[in-house]
Amino acid sequence: MTPRTDSSLSLDEAVAAAQTGDVWLFRGRSIADRAIQTVTNSPVNHVGMVVAIDDLPPLLWHAELGRSLPDVWTGERQRGVQLHRLDEAAITWSQKYGQRGYVRQLTGGTIERHHEDRLMEAIERFDGKSFPTMLSLAGRWITGRVRRRPTAPLETIYCAELVATTYQHMGLLPAKRPASFYDPGAFWSGDRLELVAPFRLAPEVRVR
Numbered sequence: 271m272t273p274r275t276d277s278s279l280s281l282d283e284a285v286a287a288a289q290t291g292d293v294w295l296f297r298g299r300s301i302a303d304r305a306i307q308t309v310t311n312s313p314v315n316h317v318g319m320v321v322a323i324d325d326l327p328p329l330l331w332h333a334e335l336g337r338s339l340p341d342v343w344t345g346e347r348q349r350g351v352q353l354h355r356l357d358e359a360a361i362t363w364s365q366k367y368g369q370r371g372y373v374r375q376l377t378g379g380t381i382e383r384h385h386e387d388r389l390m391e392a393i394e395r396f397d398g399k400s401f402p403t404m405l406s407l408a409g410r411w412i413t414g415r416v417r418r419r420p421t422a423p424l425e426t427i428y429c430a431e432l433v434a435t436t437y438q439h440m441g442l443l444p445a446k447r448p449a450s451f452y453d454p455g456a457f458w459s460g461d462r463l464e465l466v467a468p469f470r471l472a473p474e475v476r477v478r
Contacts, residue, residue, distance in 0.1 A: 278476040284373050285357045288328035291376035291442060292320040293457045295474060296369040312455030319433045320356060323386055328356040333429045335401050338362050343397045350400040351432055353393060372474040379469040385440045392436045400426045430454045442469050
């Protein structure tokens with residue numbers, strides 16, 4: 271798909287154009303939002319990834335503290351790693367959480383069946399995992415910045431770490447850095463995230 275060059279998209283347009291691997295970013299002004307932005311030195315405080323497979327409605331794969339929506343994988347309302355309908359998640363983050371949403375389309379290559387198979391493996395493995403405490407999140411991010419990998423299986427995971435882990439498992443993101451290296455701002459265009467060729471992320475577009 272050719273990336274949109276418009277400054278903004280309506281929610282309906284953004285959902286209709288959604289493809290697996292697109293990233294959605296959110297920026298809020300609450301104390302918790304500012305804390306995450308400060309801890310990770312990021313212009314945004316949340317990131318999720320689109321899952322758009324076969325005839326299913328586009329979904330958002332992300333990790334969050336709230337449990338406002340039922341998880342489509344488990345059918346339960348849960349904190350931590352969740353899979354939601356994209357349209358419902360975007361409305362919740364905009365209207366309930368007061369966040370501005372942005373989308374970056376995955377371009378340059380085609381998501382094939384083997385990518386989708388690896389994506390489903392990641393969903394099965396991580397759905398329902400807890401979101402870390404703020405102190406743990408800060409420690410995990412700092413540890414990732416010095417390129418140390420976890421010595422034990424992940425029992426908690428934050429939003430950017432989840433997207434990076436999923437990208438790496440799908441073969442879209444090089445595995446030279448631990449997933450905990452990434453914060454939400456790493457997926458903002460100013461950070462120049464380098465994906466595995468030929469994939470790349472188009473500039474962010476505001477979702478109205």
